[in-house]
Amino acid sequence: MRVKLCALLAIAMTLGMATPSATAQGPVILKVAIVQQIDSMNPFLAVFQSSTEINRLMYDYLTAYAADDQRVTEGLANRWEPSPDKLTWTFTVPEGKKWSDGQLVTAHDVAFTYNLMLNDEVARTANGSFVTNFASVAAPDDRTVVIRTKAPQVTMLALDIPIVPRHVWEKVPSIKDYANDRMPVVGSGPFVLTDHVAGQFIKLKANKNYWRGPAKYDELHFVYFQNSDAAVQALTKGEIDLVNRMAPAQFDSLGDKPGVTRNKAQGRRFVELLINPGAQTRTGEPIGDGHAALKDVRVRRALAQAIDLDALVQRVSLGYAEKGAGLVPPVFGKWHWQPGEQELRKFDPAAANAALDAAGHPRKADGTRFGLRLVGRAGRAYDEQASEYLKRQLGDIGIPLDVRLVSDNQLNEATTVATYDLAFSGWATNVDPDFVLGLHTCAQRPGADGKGGTSDAYFCDATYDQLYARQLSEFDEGKRVEIVKQMQARFYDQVPAVVLAYENALEAYRSDRFARFTTQPAQGGVIMAQNGMWGYYGAEPAGRAAPPSSRGPALAIGGLVLLALVVVGVVVARRRKATAGERE
Amino acid sequence: MRLGVRLWGRLGGAALSLVMVAVLGFFLFRVVPGDPVVSMTRGRPTTAAMQAELRTQFGLDRPLHEQFWNYLTSLLRGDLGTSFTFRRPVSEVILERLGPTLLLVGTSTVIAVGLGLWLGVRAAWRRDSAFDRAATGVSLTLWAVPTFWLGMLLMMATGDLFPSRGMRDTDTAPDFVSQALDVGHHLVLPSLTLVAVVCAEYMLVMRSSLLEEMHAPYLTTARAKGLRDDLVRRRHAVPNAVLPAITLVFLRFGLVVAGAITTETVFSWPGLGLLFYDALTGPDYFLLQGLLVVTAGAVVVMNLLAELLYGVLDPRVKVV
């Protein structure tokens, strides 16, 4: 009997706790789902996309990208001037911008940040690539920053480096061990970090000192979710206000939900299929065990021709993607390249078959030519599904695929040491295409020991490399765009990888609580994962009518169940007591 | 004298197990190919120098035997290495997640033990009664249910009644009562899931344990003394039968922590289980290794405690 009472008590306590928490007239909060972990709040160390995005809210960069068309616009600096030899850049930090603790932002903060990275190897962990070409950084006065570079650098207005307050960071003894969690964290961005519980949530408050003016609501919470599935559910329940990175099916499921508005945006990401072109180290030693046939560009072209990109877009991405072409997604309109009529490889299995026959790979008696391995990431929906289609499409031209879906690490290992024939890959691109183009230069291949490579597809092409070098020092944007397009055309022609699709960024928000978000770019742009903080900063709350609490019924039902249990328990106990003497 | 020897034997055995756990933890995750640094930096502008720097930070540039030695010596200091994902000491990350797991597992264990033992006693005492058949049938079924699936079903079935994720809302008032109520509200579904599965096992164990004792002659003695049926059960049968069940509870507590992996994953409960799941994507080997060492270590310790406890509870066994 005692045991039973204890059990009842335990249930009662559990249910009793399920009472609503009072949030009568609190602050206006934007709650955003994040799925990826935060590796660090220290902007010098944080390498995850999620961390970068939050750092962007905390710290302004020297320059920013406009919300509507992503052109370079005012960040901490409002003016910039290269010297005629393009080796010296002078930035001006205007007066009046303040840190969140009220101190003024000066050129010295900028110089401190950059010099820290130049002097401390650890500080270069996250963003070191931006300063490798820097010779020196100086702040002759409070307003002026002078950066000297070793060689002309075309990306000087795309330095995605959070500028930190010198008066806080000069006291930091070791960057490596600094978690940057002294709340509130002093910053210059539109929001101030106030609380962070790893694996649970991140809380930020609107920065009242923000130089563009404070955001239109009070707090911004990032709530950690295990997977986008849970996040979507929470959105429909009204537990959170904004979700991104939805799967197509999830996006579809929200179509008729009242109070929810969906945003189908052009994404910065593309997915590609790597075709091992005969991987080599920087010194030209063969590496890995890619299939020999793939060294032949005709074979690679034939493979690309046998892949039905439209089918992938329709069936795998359920239409929420655009057919792949060049390395730069269409969201960056001017850099994006589409093949012309005669360059275009249409889906044509017959032609692919013929090309393979011509390349000396006739079908054998069993109808196959040669088998290939396809490596993908297990648990990534796109890889799991697209591999089925590729298996069939390449099977149709006599190339059976051995699909191996592996862990992230194993996939990276396979692509790094080139133990693949075909592999899925994908990149998120920046406003400036330099990074994604640079992945395919010969210099990115690993050294003799097989280490130190960052090559994506083991592409090494003299023509491409020349073009790359030219665009790096081409300060006329129109001409640079031309070169970038030529590079993409070359890449497309040599097919070390087939860009399969530019996936849409699928987002949704509670329009009953937030009326409007600023997208980037203005047309078909994203709210989250921007090259900026506009989406969060520009959110406008709807009328203050809070949605009805969903906890009322829970409480009532819980109470009823509890009551019923107690009654039943008491009755049973009574009856048992009464008859206890007469049983054995 | 002999008893002391036995205690030392137990402690020694546990210590040996811990060492084996540590060694296993190291080699299991070091024999795999793959460079975690590449995974970490993927998708960002990264130079080879930056990768090398990261490798140095994580000590991955040393030869294996040196890594092993460093691992062992730092393990003795309670240092489990640095997580790739969190860029913080693994021990710190684990400690942070211990609380929620203990809350979830603790609540569930208390309820499950109470309910399971009570059901088991009742079922066994009236063997083959309708109650016994029902309770045993339900328990066997629940025992067959994959935890995660039960969680997903509960989530779908309860609709909007309970929050779908996490341990608390971010906008709850900061006072203790509201916070506690909020956590309690979040706790309902995950703990219900765990209780259902764990309780079934306790029930079955308690039942069979009591059935073993049902024909013990001392129960006849007790009846012959004129004791009421429920007194015979409470004073004589249960104290004997509950011993193996209690031991099991202790043993299970460690395993339940491991079993919470799927529950925490389904409900995004920010505990060790979820951490484990997170560590799988990547995978974050240092974190996995730390978690393996910690959970297995906890189980070893619980095991030892269970044995010692048994010695205290059961006068027949003398350990201490």
Add this chain to the structure above:
Amino acid sequence: MSGFLTRGTGRGGKTGFLAHRAGVAGAAVLAVAALVAVIAPLLIPADALDVTRVTAAPWQSPGADHWLGTDHTGRSVALLVAQGAGTSLFVGLTAAVLAVGIGTLVGIVSGHFGGLLAGALLRVTDFFLVLPALVLAIALSTVLPRGLGTIVLAIGLTSWPSTARMVRAQTLTIEARPFVERARALGGGHGHVIGRHVLPSVVPLVLVNATLAVASAIVAESTLAFLGLGDPTRISWGAMLHQAQLHGAVPQRAWWFLLPPGVAIVVVVLAFTLVGRALEAVVTPKR
């Protein structure tokens, strides 16, 4: 064997397997499941389960065309469940055989032979016994290449200790029996004692253990698959649930995608458990 099924002695009337109705029901369920597992791959047209060839709309709720609706790619859930039976049963059975095989060997060796070897084996058994099997299985499946073999290995390598413990205990019990002493006194050696006395009395228990081990192995397989550690190129019940979670079955309220594979797991696992319990009741006669 017929005696085993209907053994009619003992106080309580029949004690043979057929007397345990739940066990018989379990066996019947298993027979059906095995039949499905064998027949499904033969009967189901390849196109029906090829995501690239299916024509039905995704996320269809159950109806005349698809009794159990369709999944996120438009494949019939009913056919998937039928197809998945093979993988789940195969993994369950092989992993159980592996685990029970290792366990029996270790148990008999450590029970029969004394000395250092037995001590070491016992130590290792105890060590693996305390290790949380799921954690270890997950760890193993992350470091080994994905595939059925890995799953079988991960489950088999982590679930043998209980069998070893049980077999060892039984071996010790048997060896303490006077008839073993008599056999020794007759001049029988290790081979004789193990072969004629220990093994025959261990086998029924091992059989019971194996049956129950299949049950837990199937649950373990589904758990690993759910966590995304399964063989993604194969259809299993656990993998279906993984897909259901990955593609948002819960928010879509697609109960028809969530319920059938789970129910299949529960039914088969329960059937194995019931059969195991019935066998246990048969081979361990009431005192």
Add this chain to the structure above:
Amino acid sequence: MLELRNLTVHYGHKRVVHDVNLTLAPGQTLGLAGESGSGKSTVAMSVLRLLPRTARVDGEILLDGDDVQAMSWGRLRAVRWAAASIVFQGAMHSLNPVRRVGDQIAEPMRLHGTTGSVRELLEQVELPAEKARAYPHELSGGQRQRVMIAMALACGPRLVIADEPTTALDVVVQAQVLSVLTRLVAEQDLGLLMISHDLSVLAETCADLAVMYRGELVERGGTREVIANPRHPHTAALAAAFPVIGDPAHRWVEPVAAPEPLLQVRGLAVDYGRARAVDGVDLTIGRGEIVALVGQSGSGKTTLARTIMGLRKPSSGRVIFDGVPVPLGGKALKAFRRQVQLVLQDPASALNPRHTVLDAVAEGLRVHGIPGDEESLVSAAVERAELRPADLYLESLPHELSGGQQQRVVIAGALVLQPRLLVADEPVASLDASVRGEIVALLLRLRRELGLASLIITHDLGLAWQIADRVAVMHQGKIVEQGSVEQVLLNPTHDYTRALLRAVPQV
């Protein structure tokens, strides 16, 4: 006080007690004798309605005039222990292992509101008061049984039912417990219903004796009278099973001339860890001679037997068989084991339950790879062990045989190898009284026909008297006295032998 009228008990369709009528007056002591399965314990349990639910009880059980069967549970519980209490057999299991014995004694007193103290009760049974704090496992068998007696007396019942109270105990301890019990019964003028398979125990304690056989009460009368003039053949068999030492009628062995030695044990010592179980034993067994090795449990006699068989390694000393030292291993040891065979106490466990009689008997043949027609060899051995015709038994499994038949199978398994020495460890201890005599006769006949020598290990001096040529008395690992049966048992020289003999209950 207690009256059973037409008591009949069924388990299912099986009738275990049939139409038993019995009365017991206050202060009367009644012994209820019978073999296992005769229904005597069922009768005892039915008095307090303690039979399992599956039992169907017909007839009347009147306790102080009230029918126990008709009582409400509440009334029944009030009667239990207060009016009648039970001393159960096997106190190890009848006491709750996890509660202190003091609490267990006090429990019925609290329940029935009886005054009195645990201390006094313990004193009555000659236990120190501090034993109240002990757990059952911390007590010796005799002490536990005394606790049971103290517990039975806790509520001052007028009737005590003692169900095999001394069965698992050693002779010496048994004598002590019985004396406590009889003293208390006499002092407090209690009614005693004592149940035992051992007539001698009942003869010691009870004025009246009733004998049950297959569920029926076959005989009832004064103890002396029943034993002296049994009317029912079963009673006669029971009486015969307990030989009276010194009675020539119970001495079945024919004297033989002093034989040549077959097996010699010289200075044998065996250690278990630090404890010395066998301490410098010298023993000789002649060809065709039967030697009884007697002693209390724990005296080292079983260890000695094992060591002789080569199943344990001696710490020092030698065993010489037929003039050749017994090797410690290898082929020679195997060959030795062909010559010497072991017969164990409990035939039920000495046979693998999965092996048929044929397998069990042929095991030795197979181990030694003896050529010849296995089946005919086995048949011969089985028939020699008096299981005739052998064909009837060869395919049987052990559980299909009675205890006596099982022991014959074990003996046949030994005979099949044509040994020269039989080492028999308590060969009849677990057998029912009526079978016991047959096995003893069989052993003697084998000696007569095959010249088989035997070493009989037993705690039962009566058996030694019955069968042995010579007796060796073992105490604390040493042989304290040995010589011819008459010499040792009738004129013991060692104190320990005398104590053993004194403890033997006299019919």
